[in-house]
Amino acid sequence: MTITSPAPTPIPAIDTHGAADPRRARRRRGVSAVAWRLLGIVGALGLWQLGAVLVDSRGVLPGPAIVFSELGASLLDDPGLRYLGVQHPGYLYNIGWTVGFAVVAWLVGSALGAAVGLISARVQLVRNVSEPLLFVFGAVPALVLAPFFLVWFGQGWAGKAVLVAFYSFVTVGLVAQSAALSFPRASEEYAATLGLDTRSRFRHVVVPGTLPAILAGLRIALATAIAVQATVELLGSQTGVGRLIALRANQGDVAAVLGLSLALGLSAMALDLLLRVVIRRIIRWQ
Amino acid sequence: MTTTTDHPAFHIEGLRVTFEAQGRQITPLDGLDLDVPRGQFLCILGPSGQGKSTLLRTMAGLQEASAGTVLASGRPVTGPDANLGMVFQQDAIPMWLRVRDNIAFGPRMRKVPKAVYGPRVDHYLTEVGLGGRERAWPKELSGGMRKRVAIAAVFANDPDVLLMDEPFGSLDYFTRASLHASLLELWQETGKTIVFVTHDVDEAIKLADRVVVVTEGTVGLDVTVDFPRPRGDELRMNPEADSLRTTLLRVLESRAGGEQ
Numbered sequence: 021m022t023i024t025s026p027a028p029t030p031i032p033a034i035d036t037h038g039a040a041d042p043r044r045a046r047r048r049r050g051v052s053a054v055a056w057r058l059l060g061i062v063g064a065l066g067l068w069q070l071g072a073v074l075v076d077s078r079g080v081l082p083g084p085a086i087v088f089s090e091l092g093a094s095l096l097d098d099p100g101l102r103y104l105g106v107q108h109p110g111y112l113y114n115i116g117w118t119v120g121f122a123v124v125a126w127l128v129g130s131a132l133g134a135a136v137g138l139i140s141a142r143v144q145l146v147r148n149v150s151e152p153l154l155f156v157f158g159a160v161p162a163l164v165l166a167p168f169f170l171v172w173f174g175q176g177w178a179g180k181a182v183l184v185a186f187y188s189f190v191t192v193g194l195v196a197q198s199a200a201l202s203f204p205r206a207s208e209e210y211a212a213t214l215g216l217d218t219r220s221r222f223r224h225v226v227v228p229g230t231l232p233a234i235l236a237g238l239r240i241a242l243a244t245a246i247a248v249q250a251t252v253e254l255l256g257s258q259t260g261v262g263r264l265i266a267l268r269a270n271q272g273d274v275a276a277v278l279g280l281s282l283a284l285g286l287s288a289m290a291l292d293l294l295l296r297v298v299i300r301r302i303i304r305w306q
Numbered sequence: 307m308t309t310t311t312d313h314p315a316f317h318i319e320g321l322r323v324t325f326e327a328q329g330r331q332i333t334p335l336d337g338l339d340l341d342v343p344r345g346q347f348l349c350i351l352g353p354s355g356q357g358k359s360t361l362l363r364t365m366a367g368l369q370e371a372s373a374g375t376v377l378a379s380g381r382p383v384t385g386p387d388a389n390l391g392m393v394f395q396q397d398a399i400p401m402w403l404r405v406r407d408n409i410a411f412g413p414r415m416r417k418v419p420k421a422v423y424g425p426r427v428d429h430y431l432t433e434v435g436l437g438g439r440e441r442a443w444p445k446e447l448s449g450g451m452r453k454r455v456a457i458a459a460v461f462a463n464d465p466d467v468l469l470m471d472e473p474f475g476s477l478d479y480f481t482r483a484s485l486h487a488s489l490l491e492l493w494q495e496t497g498k499t500i501v502f503v504t505h506d507v508d509e510a511i512k513l514a515d516r517v518v519v520v521t522e523g524t525v526g527l528d529v530t531v532d533f534p535r536p537r538g539d540e541l542r543m544n545p546e547a548d549s550l551r552t553t554l555l556r557v558l559e560s561r562a563g564g565e566q
Contacts, residue, residue: 209368210398210456214412214463215388224415228402305402305443 082275091279104267108259111283118249118261119287125181126238126245129188133241134234136189137196138226141203150193158190162248166255180252187248188241195237199230232306235299239292246288313380315467315499316342316365320374322523323360334360336523338374342501347493349514350503351554353561358520359471362503366392366469379466388416391465393456395472399444406431406440408455412463423462430458433495434488450481454488461492470502474509486512490536507554511547512537519554521561527554 065084072083082090094101094111101109108114140147157165166183173179203226211225253262261284268276323335334357342348352358363369364376367385376383378390391412399408407414409431413423431437434454444452453473460468474482490513493500504510510517511531519527533547541547 204396204398206394206396206398207400209366209386210392210394211400211411211415212368212386213366213388213390213392213465213469214459215386215416216412220415225400228400231402303402305404305445 079272079274082278087275087279087282090275091283094276094279101264101267106259106264106267109264111261111264111280114259114261114264115280115283115287117259118253118284119246119291121177121181121260122184122245122249123242123291125184125249126188126242128181129185129245130192130238130241132185133189133192133194134196134237137193137198137234138200138222138230140193141197141200142222142226147197150197154190154193154197157186158194162187162251163255166248166252170252170256175256175258180249180257183252184245184249188245191241191244192234192237195240196230196234199233200226203229232303235303239295239299242291242295243288246284246291250284313377314341315344315346315379316340316501317377317380318365318375321361321364321371321376322373323357323364323369324372325369333372334523335364335520338520338524340518340525342499344499345497347490347500347513347515348502349510349517350501350520351505351507351510351517351558352520352526353558354505356521356561357523358503361520362392362469362471362501365467365501366390368392388412388463389466390469391460391463391467392469392471393453393460393473395475397444397449397452397456399452399456399459401444403444404440405436405442405444405447405455408444409458409462411459416463426464427458427462430462430492433461433492434458448481450477450485453477453485457485457489457492461496461498465498467499467501470500472503472505475505482509487536489513494535507551507558508542510554511550512541517554519557519561521557526561527557529553 069083069085072081072086075081078086091111094109096110096112098106098109098111108117136146136150140150162183165186169179169183169186173182207229208221208225211221216224250260250262250265253260254266255262257263261280265277265280268280318338318340321335321338321340322333324331324333326332334355338357338361340361350358350361360369364371365378365383367383367387367390371383378387383390400411403411406427410423410427413426414420431440434457436451436454436458439447439451444455447455456473474485477485486509489500502510502513511533514531517527517529517531518525521527529550531550533541533544
C-alpha cells in the first residue's frame with residue numbers, strides 16, 4: 021500500500037482588520053456598538069418628531085424639543101407644582117427620591133432573596149415554605165398588591181419600601197433558587213472529595229458558582245424595583261416621580277408626563293450601566 | 307499493632323448497590339469483590355451501564371452501598387473524604403479561581419498551613435506543565451489544560467488514593483497521550499494508588515498494572531498487565547499486548563451485545 025500526501029494548498033491571506041491585536045479589536049467593537057446605539061436613539065427621536073408633526077397637537081403628542089425643554093425648565097424647581105402643594109417640586113429631587121428609595125429597597129430585598137433562594141435549593145423545608153410565596157405573590161401585579169401594602173404600612177416610605185423590596189426578593193429569590201438547583205453536581209462532588217464539608221461547599225462552591233445567574237437577576241430586579249416604586253407613588257405619595265406624573269396627568273400635561281417618564285427611564289438605564297460595570301468586575305473569570 | 311499502611315488501598319466484599327433511576331429500581335453492582343493493593347494502577351473497564359462508574363463513585367463515598375463492605379485503608383467508606391481524591395470526566399474545577407488558587411483549593415479549605423501546601427502546589431503546577439499559567443482563569447485554558455489543573459489539584463491535596471472517572475474521555479489523541487505521560491510520571495513519583503475508569507482498551511493496557519472488567523454488576527475479568535514501562539506506541543506491535551487487547555475486547559463485546 022502506498023500512501024501519498026497531497027501537496028499543501030496555499031492559504032490565502034486574510035485581512036483581519038486588526039484582529040491580531042485583541043485590545044484594538046475590542047475597542048473597535050465598542051465604538052461600533054456605541055455608534056449603533058446612537059443611531060437607534062436618533063432614529064427614535066426622528067420618528068417621534070415625525071409623529072408629532074403628523075398629529076399636530078401638543079396635548080396629544082408633543083415633539084421631543086417641547087418635552088426636553090419642559091424637562092429642563094422644571095429640573096430644579098417648578099412653581100406650578102409648588103402651587104399644587106408639592107414641597108419639593110424640582111424634577112431632579114423627585115427622580116433622586118424615587119431612584120434612591122428603589123435602590124435601597126432593591127438592595128435589601130435582593131440580598132434576602134439571594135439568601136432564601138440559595139438556602140431553599142438545599143433545604144427542602146425552606147423550599148416548601150418559600151416556593152408558594154415566591155410563585156403566587158410574584159405573579160400578582162404590583163398595582164394589585166400596592167393598595168394592600170399602603171393600607172398595612174401607610175402612605176409613608178415604609179409601605180413602598182416593603183413592596184419594592186418584596187418584588188426584588190421574589191425576582192432574585194427565584195433566580196437564585198433555580199441557579200442553585202441546576203448547579204452541576206460534579207462541581208460540588210469534586211469539592212467534597214477535596215475534603216470540603218457541606219457548609220464550606222455551600223460558601224465556597226455553590227455561592228460563587230451561582231453568582232453570575234444571581235447578578236443577572238439583580239439587573240432585572242433593579243429595573244422592576246424602579247418601576248414598582250414609581251407605580252406605588254402614583255397611587256399615593258407626597259414625593260417622587262410617580263406623584264409628579266399623577267399630578268401632571270390630572271392637568272393633561274402630556275409633555276411633562278412624557279419628560280418625567282423619559283427621565284426616570286434614563287436614570288434606570290444609567291444605573292443599569294453602572295451595575296453592569298460592577299458585575300463585569302466581579303465575574304471577570306467568566 | 308496494625309496501621310493503615312498494612313491494609314490494602316481498598317477491600318471490597320459482596321458489594322451491592324441499588325438505586326432508583328427514572329422511576330425504576332436498578333442494581334448496577336451485585337456481589338462484587340475486589341482488593342486493590344497500595345500503589346497499584348488499576349484500570350476498570352466495562353461496557354456502558356454495567357456499573358464501572360457506580361463502583362468508582364461507591365469507592366469515593368459519593369454513592370451509598372446497599373449491602374457489602376467497602377474499606378479504604380482498612381476504614382469503612384462512609385462518605386467523600388480528602389483521602390479519596392477524584393478527577394471527574396466533566397470540568398468540575400471552580401472556574402472562578404485562577405490556576406494556582408485552584409490547585410491550592412483543597413489544602414487551603416482544609417486549613418493546611420500555607421508553608422506546607424505552598425511548595426506542594428508549586429511543585430505540581432510545574433509537574434503538570436502549567437508553569438507560567440498560574441494567574442490564568444480556567445476559561446482561558448484548553449480542555450486538556452483544565453484536566454491538568456484538576457490532576458494537580460488532587461495531587462496537591464495529598465490523598466491516599468486517586469479515583470479517575472474517564473478523565474480523558476473527551477480529549478483528542480495527542481492531548482490524551484501527553485496527559486498519560488504526566489499522570490504516569492506523578493504516579494511513579496508519589497507511589498499513590500490510582501483507580502482509573504475507562505472504556506478505552508488501549509488506554510487501560512498503556513496505563514495499568516492490572517485491568518478489571520466490570521460486567522453485569524461484578525468482576526467479569528481480572529488480569530495483570532506486566533509489560534515493561536514506559537509503554538509507548540511499540541506496545542501496539544507486541545503480540546502479548548495484542549492478545550490481551552483481543553481478550554478484553556471479546557469480553558466487552560459479548561457483554562455489550564448482551565446489553566442490547
